[in-house]
Amino acid sequence: MSKLFLFIAMLCVSLCTVCVHAQNTGRRVVTIEEMFSIADRNAKALRPYSTMIEEATQNVKIAKSARLPDMDVSISASFLGNGILLDRDFSNSTKAPMPHFGNNFALEVSQVIYAGGVVNSGIEIGKLQEKMAGLSLENERDKLRFMLVGYYLDLFKQKNLLRVYEQNIEQTRQVLADIRAKHTEGVALGNDVTRYELQLSNLELARTQIRNSVAILNNNLVTILGLPEETYVEPDTTLVSRFMPINDAEHWTGRALRHSLPLQQSFLTVEMNKQQERVTRSDLLPKVAFFASNHFDGPITIEVPPIDKNFNYWYVGVGIKYNIASLYKSNKSLKHSRLTTRRALQQYDDTKEQTELAVKADYIRYTEAHEQLNAQIKNVELANQNYTIVNNRYKNDMALITDMLDASAAKLSAEQQLVNARINIIFHYYKLLYVSGTL
Template identity: 25%
Template sequence: MFMLLSVQAQEVRIDSIPISLEKVWAKAAVNSKEIKMNHLHTQSGAEAVKNARSKQLPEIGFNANYGKLANIPIFNNGILQHADYIPLEDHSIYGATIAAYFDIYNGHKLKTNIQKETVKQKLSQYIEEETIESIHYQVAQAYLKLQLYLQFEKLVKKNIYQNEERLKLIQKLHTGGVVLKSDVLRAQLQLSKQKTSLTEILNNAQLAMQELNIFMGEPDDQILKPIDIIGFQEDQKLMGYDDYIDNAINKSPLQKIAKQKVALSKLNVEGLKADKLPRIGFFGDYNYSYPQIKLYPYANAPYLLGVVGVKLSYTISSIYHDVHKDEEAKIIYEEQKIAQENVQDNLRKDINKAYKHYVEDQEKIEESQLSIKQATENYRILNQTYFNQLSLITDLLDADAQLLQAQFELISAQISEKLHYYQLLKNTGNL
């Protein structure tokens, strides 16, 4: 069953699609639902800025009305007595009004609102950038994970083939009475474990493929073949730790987001101050009505009335209504400043961690390369001595497992090195 699964996997991979990490990134940028949502939010922010600027234009309104007047009762002898009615020649009433208002001064409230919407738009842009960086990193994780499991698959398949050939030789020796039955059982057990490990590796590879396909908007069962080189490449240049910190402070979307939140909370404080200032503006009304009941003497006739002037308004209650709102805005402003400092602290911490792990990975690669050489030679010697009846089966199987483990560790260190490199790029806004 395990061999059939392995053969089937080999046959399927013939039709696999070669793909690079750059291509996955490009497809994810087009098909990622998170990126699409954030992009739309950024577009809506641009419209909000335009809407805030449009408030600088004069306010112009029009209204019209038509109705019927009831007879007007007059209670000369009290409300409980019979009323006399004023006769009306025409019960109709109608009118139309055009009104305009233009702000001269409003405590810079309009200016503050425009600034707030502009900051919100920039905040949306930086959130979109952070989303793209995050998606790129998640894609890189899945891509490297797929590379890791495909390399593990090759190593385990090769090891299974060698174990099967070795088991045949051990069985022949057992048939000839040269080795014990326990040697055959131990060899069979190790082979069984490797086949079980292969099944787990194949499943993990399929899960990583599905994850990449979802990022790209492709069918879940599409077979992918990563073509990027495993390990450090010449175009991947590691900078100094201080350079990464400077880049993070200046270019990281997380830092930009925190900065915009501070600016927005400061504008909220300024906006509340503007609410307490008087509002001055030009106004104009042009009114057509019937009947003429606004000016004395009244008349059953239509009339036109136009008024222009300067209007001053001031909300006195804002002085005591907004006291707690002002304090809340100031507290939020201080909170956002601390949050920005916290973002910087976390960026430094994450960069330091990724940087040190990256250096560790390079050391592990060198160590693993030496371990493979040593494990290869050790396995060669024990394989030869065992079949010459000079060593035990347990020593040979341990040597075989150590060699495979050393090969695993080399691939893992190379993948980890690349992942930590991408983590450094993400934290500095360069991924």
């Protein structure tokens, strides 16, 4: 009997452990900061941009390799046929025997000394592209974070709204039960029963829609964050009690001008166009290179009859090359490069202006959200006062139960709007961080 009891106890403990583990893995409270950290590690949308950085880094290495010397090695073996000697009028042909085995070995080395800055500009363009790839990753990461904040706060709102509807449904059922009882006693009309049944049906339908919205938002978060499918994200309820700094519009504008990712990308585009302009201008300059070569050939066929020996010779020198056609061709390309740089500067100015406008607009919405919060705090106070008055009247039989339930519904609605007002402040604060490039 003791062994059976011990086995049952161990089985119960195991089942409880499994249940607790399932509960822990099912629902998970996630803060916004933790959500950002998980997204940085798991989000598939960021992986191509990480690869883009590696690709750009490799392009810089390729551009730097242009500074290294070029080395060409060639080796060959050939069969030489006999030659024929002819007079100038193609008469008196004479067979000229030749050694039939030919060999060639050549080693050539060249090093660019000056190329008009095209090598350095190519390296600088590669470095700028590497920075651009890094900014693209940061920009995509901020977009993803802002989208996740939207999902997260919407989930917070929907869960809060769901609690309000469930409480209203429960209260409506109580009212409906009371009216049905009164209808049975002949005190209430059947139309009152129908009206409250319709109200209950509408509330239950709205609750189903809210539950579906919660499921969709949770699925979006779980999928993007790479969490297990059975995970249910619970927003951090302490978020609404955090203090969100207001500062002033100039603070946020200055922050955006220093950190805005689109603005930095636009500036890098200007710099890359300037470097490309230098590359185009290099066509107008001469190219200077050092070269060295060694040849080992045989037989010597420039003599008649040929000399069946190997001949080795080498040379070193400095060469200057200049494309004269660039004087009347490159000027058009250079003008095109200058126009491209001018357009990039104009786009930078426009991006700067749009950034300032966006920051100012979002700052106004942010301060508006604080004003809405103050109004909702006042509404909650009024709703609580109204609920207290109606409750006292109901206890003294001076008010109907419908008055009591209306006051309770108004109190719940005001509290729900207060939480939503706090969430709106959080949303607009994170939007300001996003626009200013500091998310």
